[in-house]
Every structure is written in structure tokens, then in C-alpha cells.
Amino acid sequence: TMLKQNHRGAYHFSPKEKWMNDPNGMVYFKGEYHLFYQHHPFGTTWGPMHWGHAVSKDLVSWEELPIALAPDEHGMIFSGSAVVDWNNTTGFFEDEPGLVAIFTHHADVEGAEHPVQCQSLAYSTDEGRTWTKYEGNPVLRHDSFIDFRDPKVFWHEPSSQWSMIVACGQSVSLYRSPDLKNWTFCSEFGEGIGFHGGVWECPDLFALPVDGAQDNSKWVMLVSIGDHPDFTEGSRTQYFTGEFDGTRFTPDECSVAKIRWLDLGRDNYAGVSWSDIPAADGRCLFIGWMSNWKYANLTPTGGWRGAMTIARELELRSRNGEVMLVQQPARELKAYRQPVLSLGPKTVEQASSELSGLRLEIFEMHVRMESAQSIAFKVRAGAGQETVIGYNGDTEAVYVDRTRSGVTDFHPEFPCIHSAVLEDGEEGLELRIFVDRSSVEVFAGGGRVVLTDLIYPDSASTGISVFADDAQMIINSLDIY
Numbered sequence: 017t018m019l020k021q022n023h024r025g026a027y028h029f030s031p032k033e034k035w036m037n038d039p040n041g042m043v044y045f046k047g048e049y050h051l052f053y054q055h056h057p058f059g060t061t062w063g064p065m066h067w068g069h070a071v072s073k074d075l076v077s078w079e080e081l082p083i084a085l086a087p088d089e090h091g092m093i094f095s096g097s098a099v100v101d102w103n104n105t106t107g108f109f110e111d112e113p114g115l116v117a118i119f120t121h122h123a124d125v126e127g128a129e130h131p132v133q134c135q136s137l138a139y140s141t142d143e144g145r146t147w148t149k150y151e152g153n154p155v156l157r158h159d160s161f162i163d164f165r166d167p168k169v170f171w172h173e174p175s176s177q178w179s180m181i182v183a184c185g186q187s188v189s190l191y192r193s194p195d196l197k198n199w200t201f202c203s204e205f206g207e208g209i210g211f212h213g214g215v216w217e218c219p220d221l222f223a224l225p226v227d228g229a230q231d232n233s234k235w236v237m238l239v240s241i242g243d244h245p246d247f248t249e250g251s252r253t254q255y256f257t258g259e260f261d262g263t264r265f266t267p268d269e270c271s272v273a274k275i276r277w278l279d280l281g282r283d284n285y286a287g288v289s290w291s292d293i294p295a296a297d298g299r300c301l302f303i304g305w306m307s308n309w310k311y312a313n314l315t316p317t318g319g320w321r322g323a324m325t326i327a328r329e330l331e332l333r334s335r336n337g338e339v340m341l342v343q344q345p346a347r348e349l350k351a352y353r354q355p356v357l358s359l360g361p362k363t364v365e366q367a368s369s370e371l372s373g374l375r376l377e378i379f380e381m382h383v384r385m386e387s388a389q390s391i392a393f394k395v396r397a398g399a400g401q402e403t404v405i406g407y408n409g410d411t412e413a414v415y416v417d418r419t420r421s422g423v424t425d426f427h428p429e430f431p432c433i434h435s436a437v438l439e440d441g442e443e444g445l446e447l448r449i450f451v452d453r454s455s456v457e458v459f460a461g462g463g464r465v466v467l468t469d470l471i472y473p474d475s476a477s478t479g480i481s482v483f484a485d486d487a488q489m490i491i492n493s494l495d496i497y
């Protein structure tokens with residue numbers, strides 16, 4: 017019913033019905049961005065995994081297509097990736113290049129101590145509309161790993177071969193192949209480095225220019241960490257920067273010295289990058305599953321469950337002697353902007369009166385302040401409800417407080433405050449905030465700090481306001497779309 021659907025995001029992908037988790041097989045081909053996803057077509061909680069499928073021309077408006085991959089004699093279809101086999105290395109394509117999906121088959125074997133996970137292939141000769149599973153499946157097995165899954169495959173140009181990064185227990189393994197069918201083990205990464213309070217899943221590995229310089233690039237490894245009862249943060253994604261020579265990943269000092277998280281909110285998991293973005297575009301595009309294994313099966317939506325983050329552009333920026341990952345909202349979102357309010361320099365008091373008449377459910381807000389001082393915006397506010405997004409000048413941290421955001425009682429660890437230190441307040445403060453029917457995404461400092469959080473306010477909670485200790489403090493610009 018309408019009422020039960022009221023948390024469905026307006027500009028976030030969600031399946032038209034039933035369960036969704038990880039994004040899978042993201043690939044660009046012939047003008048379409050493909051998004052596959054972990055899907056249980058018969059239930060609103062996790063179950064026998066299929067690959068659901070959607071396509072988009074602009075990463076914002078999605079068309080859901082029929083299910084791409086269903087369980088078979090090798091088991092369920094777990095997470096994985098897809099590539100364009102431009103040179104027909106597989107021999108699957110006689111006339112024109114086509115798509116190959118590389119995914120995990122997961123089988124619960126009767127009487128066995130643990131399930132079997134192995135890597136398999138499927139291919140499509142009709143732009144992803146129908147898929148044929150390779151008769152030689154599985155193409156990669158491992159005898160000793162309980163967890164061996166989520167292959168992410170890319171073409172490694174310098175060595176003219178395919179590379180695969182795949183999660184195994186609490187590390188990742190790298191393999192290489194000339195044809196996607198025969199794989200050779202190269203190396204393992206993860207022991208003694210990074211966060212290990214949970215199983216390693218959904219890795220990714222890609223090169224990015226540092227500060228946009230094409231002649232200076234670095235490799236980025238993403239590793240998602242599964243939920244663990246000891247950690248209130250639940251499932252989350254860490255990243256490493258370093259070098260990759262086609263065989264081995266060597267981390268930067270900074271990646272050895274500290275743990276770095278992709279997102280300091282609670283709801284951005286299992287995200288990876290798009291494959292085969294044309295060189296003329298050159299962007300590294302990312303999408304994540306906007307949920308957390310801590311409570312993913314309990315969120316209060318009706319008939320469907322699970323949404324993706326907005327698509328994001330990933331970049332590497334050097335800062336204080338460190339190379340760090342930066343996220344920006346995909347620029348395609350700008351085409352959907354409808355101006356609501358645009359304020360030049362105003363005191364907090366003035367801005368507050370400008371906001372007082374507004375009722376907004378779905379919007380983007382862009383705030384700039386020349387000096388970073390404590391400020392708080394309340395969004396999706398209504399009877400007893402508000403989500404607070406703010407900056408604390410004392411701790412130099414950006415935060416999202418969803419303790420009173422609406423429905424929060426489905427899990428004891430859902431109502432909480434999440435914060436991320438921004439530092440260097442002398443640069444001022446810039447916040448880009450995306451609010452939808454069940455989410456907030458905050459990009460601070462040009463994407464250096466990101467917080468993605470689910471919220472479940474009443475649809476009538478549409479108030480918006482601004483607060484600061486000093487009501488005469490200046491907000492240099494405030495734009496709402």
C-alpha cells in the first residue's frame with residue numbers, strides 16, 4: 017500500500033519488491049550503466065540469492081529488468097563482478113564483444129561442516145538481457161577456505177591479463193588469468209594489516225590518479241568487513257592505498273599505520289566500482305548498499321527492503337603528506353536539481369527565518385561557511401522527530417544524530433550519533449547533504465568525510481531548521497534543491 021511504501025527513496029535505487037543487499041557486476045556497456053544486486057525474489061529478508069538487475073543511462077533513474085542469474089546445481093549466486101570481454105579472451109563471443117559475470121557459487125552441502133564457495137562465470141551476448149552459465153563452472157575453487165567469495169575482476173593493462181581480487185576469510189587473494197577460465201594464484205594480502213574484527217568481503221582494486229595527475233597514479237583497495245557482535249558499528253568498508261604490479265599489492269605507509277574507513281556513517285556497505293567506464297569519461301564510479309548487516313533484515317519498509325547509496329565519484333587527493341580517498345556525489349545528480357532556496361551571506365538568525373516556512377521531504381542542501389564553527393541543521397523534523405546534521409567546532413567533527421529520526425526501535429543499536437573528524441577548520445566548512453525518504457548522505461570538506469545513514473521519519477516530518485550558539489554567525493551560502 018501507499019503507506020507501507022512511504023520510505024522508498026525517490027532518487028535511490030531499491031528493488032520494486034522483496035529483498036536486496038550488495039551491488040554486483042556493475043559495468044558500463046553501450047550507453048548503459050548496469051547494476052546487478054544480491055536479491056531474494058520471494059522474501060523481504062535475506063534468502064536464496066539471485067542477481068537482480070537494473071539499468072540506467074545516468075546513474076540516477078533506474079529501470080528494473082528481469083532477474084539475471086538464479087541459483088543452480090552449484091548453489092546460490094553470491095556477489096561478484098562483470099566485465100566487457102573486448103578481445104573475446106573467453107571465446108564466448110563470435111561476432112561482437114559481450115559481458116561476462118564472475119560470481120561466487122555458494123552451496124550448503126548436506127552433512128558437510130561448512131558451505132562450499134567457488135567462483136563461476138556467466139555470459140551475455142544481448143547487452144545483459146539474458147545470461148548463459150558457463151558449462152565449465154566453477155572456474156576457481158579453494159579447498160581450505162570456508163569464506164572464499166566476491167570476485168572483482170579487471171583487465172590489468174601492463175601485464176595484458178585479467179586480475180581477480182577475492183575475499184578469503186580475513187584476507188584477500190589475487191589471481192591472474194588470460195581468459196577468465198584458468199586462474200593462477202599470485203599473492204595474499206591482509207595479514208597483520210587493517211581491521212580484522214569481522215570477515216573480509218567484497219574487495220575491489222583499482223588505480224586512480226593522485227590529485228588528478230594522469231602520470232601519478234596509485235592503487236586503492238576496498239575491503240568490506242562483516243558485522244561482528246563486539247562492534248557497534250556493524251558492517252563497514254575500509255580502504256588501503258598502495259602499489260600493484262599485477263601480482264602483489266604493496267600498501268603505503270599510511271595504510272599500514274592506521275585503519276581508514278570509506279564512510280563514517282553506518283549504512284554504506286559492500287560497495288565497489290564500475291567496470292569499463294570509457295577512457296573519455298575517466299571517472300571511478302562507486303555505489304554501495306545503503307544498509308548494515310547489524311539490522312538489515314529488520315528495517316521498517318513494507319514489501320521491499322534494501323536500497324543503494326547515490327552513485328559517487330571516487331578520487332585520490334594528497335593532504336598533509338597522506339594520499340586519501342575522496343568521494344563526491346555523481347555529477348549526473350545536478351541535472352535533477354530544482355532550485356528551492358538560494359541564500360547569499362546571512363546570519364544564522366536570518367537563515368533560520370528563511371527556512372522556517374519550508375517543508376521538504378526529498379532534497380539536496382549545499383552549505384558553505386568561511387570559518388568552521390559549530391552549527392546544526394535539523395531535517396525531516398516533525399512531531400517528536402528530527403535528524404540532526406551538524407559540525408562541532410570543539411571536536412572538529414561532522415555528525416549525524418538519528419536518535420530521534422523516526423522509527424528507530426527495530427534494533428537497539430540503530431538510534432545513535434555518528435561522527436567523523438574533519439580537521440583543518442581554517443579552510444572553512446562545506447557540506448553537501450542529500451536527504452531522501454529514508455536516508456541522509458553528508459559530504460563534508462569536498463568529500464574527504466562522508467556519512468551515510470538510514471532514517472525512517474514519518475512522511476509528514478518535513479521541517480527544516482538551523483541552529484548555532486552564536487545566532488549572528490555568518491553562513492556564506494545556503495542552497496537547497
Ligand code: FRU
Binds near residue numbers: 094096166217
Ligand atoms: C556481503 C555478503 C557477501 C556475499 C553476499 C551474500 O554483504 O556477505 O560476502 O557474497 O553478501 O548475499
